[in-house]
Amino acid sequence: MSGPLTTGIATLCHEIVTKVSSDAGGQVQQIGDRLDDPLRVAIAGRLKAGKSTLVNALIGRRVAPTAAGECTRVVTRFRYGPADRIDVVTRDGNRHSLPLDEDGMVPSRLGVPASRVAHVDVTLTSDRLRDLTVVDTPGLASTDAASSGRAEEAVGIDADSAGEVAAAEAVVYVFTQAVRADDRQALEAFHTASARLATSPINAIGVLGKADTLTGGADDPWPVAGRLAGQQAGLLARTVGDVVPVAALLAETAEAGRLTAADRDALARLAALPAATLTLLLASADLFRSRPAPVSAEQRERLLTRLDLYGIGFACAQLAADPRLGTGELVRRLLGASGFPRLRDTVDRTFRWRCDAIKAGWALTRLQRLAGFAADPRDRAALRDALEQALRDPAYHRLRLLDAAQRAATGAVALPQPWEQDLIRLATADDPRVVLGLPDAGDDELAAAAIAAAGRWRAWAFDGAGPAQARIAQVASRGFHLLAREVSTKPAGEPATGTTTGEVRPCRT
Ligand SMILES: Nc1nc2c(ncn2[C@@H]2O[C@H](COP(=O)(O)OP(=O)(O)OP(=O)(O)O)[C@@H](O)[C@H]2O)c(=O)[nH]1
Numbered sequence: 001m002s003g004p005l006t007t008g009i010a011t012l013c014h015e016i017v018t019k020v021s022s023d024a025g026g027q028v029q030q031i032g033d034r035l036d037d038p039l040r041v042a043i044a045g046r047l048k049a050g051k052s053t054l055v056n057a058l059i060g061r062r063v064a065p066t067a068a069g070e071c072t073r074v075v076t077r078f079r080y081g082p083a084d085r086i087d088v089v090t091r092d093g094n095r096h097s098l099p100l101d102e103d104g105m106v107p108s109r110l111g112v113p114a115s116r117v118a119h120v121d122v123t124l125t126s127d128r129l130r131d132l133t134v135v136d137t138p139g140l141a142s143t144d145a146a147s148s149g150r151a152e153e154a155v156g157i158d159a160d161s162a163g164e165v166a167a168a169e170a171v172v173y174v175f176t177q178a179v180r181a182d183d184r185q186a187l188e189a190f191h192t193a194s195a196r197l198a199t200s201p202i203n204a205i206g207v208l209g210k211a212d213t214l215t216g217g218a219d220d221p222w223p224v225a226g227r228l229a230g231q232q233a234g235l236l237a238r239t240v241g242d243v244v245p246v247a248a249l250l251a252e253t254a255e256a257g258r259l260t261a262a263d264r265d266a267l268a269r270l271a272a273l274p275a276a277t278l279t280l281l282l283a284s285a286d287l288f289r290s291r292p293a294p295v296s297a298e299q300r301e302r303l304l305t306r307l308d309l310y311g312i313g314f315a316c317a318q319l320a321a322d323p324r325l326g327t328g329e330l331v332r333r334l335l336g337a338s339g340f341p342r343l344r345d346t347v348d349r350t351f352r353w354r355c356d357a358i359k360a361g362w363a364l365t366r367l368q369r370l371a372g373f374a375a376d377p378r379d380r381a382a383l384r385d386a387l388e389q390a391l392r393d394p395a396y397h398r399l400r401l402l403d404a405a406q407r408a409a410t411g412a413v414a415l416p417q418p419w420e421q422d423l424i425r426l427a428t429a430d431d432p433r434v435v436l437g438l439p440d441a442g443d444d445e446l447a448a449a450a451i452a453a454a455g456r457w458r459a460w461a462f463d464g465a466g467p468a469q470a471r472i473a474q475v476a477s478r479g480f481h482l483l484a485r486e487v488s489t490k491p492a493g494e495p496a497t498g499t500t501t502g503e504v505r506p507c508r509t
């Protein structure tokens with residue numbers, strides 16, 4: 001089962017069902033059921049950004065078609081199931097089953113015109129999907145945000161995908177081109193789109209995709225990739241929680257077990273070439289295909305599609321240094337060189353770790369909406385009562401914080417930058433030292449700083465803030481008070497974390 005907040009909301013749903021009509025009860029039940037589902041992450045980004053390749057790396061299996069020519073034209077949802085199965089769901093609500101193709105992949109021909117497909121529902125027996133559902137979205141060709149006037153298009157999202165992204169609890173945006181400081185319009189368009197899609201630094205991260213191709217040839221791209229991603233994270237701080245550089249192709253090859261012992265041997269033959277010969281061979285894909293080398297043309301093509309030039313160069317360097325290196329160890333090192341472990345870690349920290357709060361917040365918003373719009377006024381009253389009662393519990397203050405931070409982060413209620421960042425840290429960080437920006441402080445100092453912060457927010461709520469800002473400021477002020485109480489009451493020697501400020505356990509451990 002999930003974490004404490006989700007469990008609480010699930011209990012609340014059960015209680016509400018007994019108090020409302022069967023119509024509203026059915027809807028509450030649906031909300032409650034969704035809490036048991038794994039966290040849903042949508043992968044979005046422009047055409048050919050490498051989204052499907054990243055999806056395969058995350059699943060640990062090559063199932064989503066990826067190719068220079070082949071594009072994802074429909075939304076595809078990958079979730080855990082007892083058997084491998086593909087259902088094409090058409091816009092009229094019908095489902096058509098298909099087998100995986102002979103390579104174990106979703107066939108590129110679905111038997112139904114793409115325009116009639118609502119989405120493709122793929123269940124797989126992959127363990128990776130037990131606690132994560134991954135949604136692959138089609139990318140739009142680059143459009144001019146200014147002339148199209150639609151912000152979603154500026155980030156490469158079509159109408160169907162927009163619905164999927166909004167329905168997912170978390171989003172990974174894959175960028176390839178550099179996000180530039182002087183491109184204010186593009187940054188603003190992305191921020192607007194992300195607000196419309198209900199994504200924010202709380203539930204969205206960016207990936208700087210195809211990081212291996214940044215420097216061209218086999219040169220080490222990581223110094224450049226790291227700096228670029230850091231700059232982009234700064235520029236996009238209002239839109240995504242972090243930007244992580246990744247060479248998804250290497251990650252896919254490693255995670256989906258696509259490198260064979262024969263590939264390893266071919267790489268070893270290349271690694272044994274004189275350094276100058278190898279450097280020339282790896283200077284471009286054309287040279288790699290055409291210059292003389294002790295490896296067949298077919299084998300070279302295989303290596304290019306699995307590793308590309310940087311991956312081949314990296315593997316050769318490893319094999320040159322240690323000619324007895326086995327395939328397994330080589331694959332492990334390639335995975336390290338893909339930057340994927342950091343992405344996994346970020347996904348775990350940002351999404352899985354927060355999924356309790358993200359999912360509980362999601363359910364709460366849906367219940368609140370139902371309390372406002374249910375057909376029967378008695379249902380609305382019963383729902384409002386139940387929600388009010390639940391939210392009085394201090395444990396749920398975290399949800400209020402998250403809701404407040406989400407409003408600020410999406411621009412629904414604009415806060416001055418420093419206040420916005422203060423609030424987001426309070427709502428999402430698990431360590432009081434991080435929340436308060438005091439990495440080396442002791443408990444007394446932390447408590448004093450939390451009380452001071454509570455006072456600052458309260459003072460602003462009464463003098464300076466607008467009405468909507470003031471409501472958020474009150475929530476933040478109480479959050480800092482609870483944080484102060486928590487750091488001063490915890491037994492000495494325990495790590496400074498707790499339920500009210502952000503201790504959220506992983507979803508399923
Ligand atoms: N060198 C390199 N190539 C990559 C990487 N990721 C993807 N590619 C290649 O880029 C091409 C497009 O990748 P896809 O994963 O199909 O991209 P996509 O975003 O899903 O494309 P659409 O669905 O058509 O929008 C394929 O040929 C991939 O092999 C990477 O990290 N490095």
Ligand SMILES: [Mg+2]
Pocket residue numbers: 051052053065066071072136137138
């Ligand atoms: Mg794709």
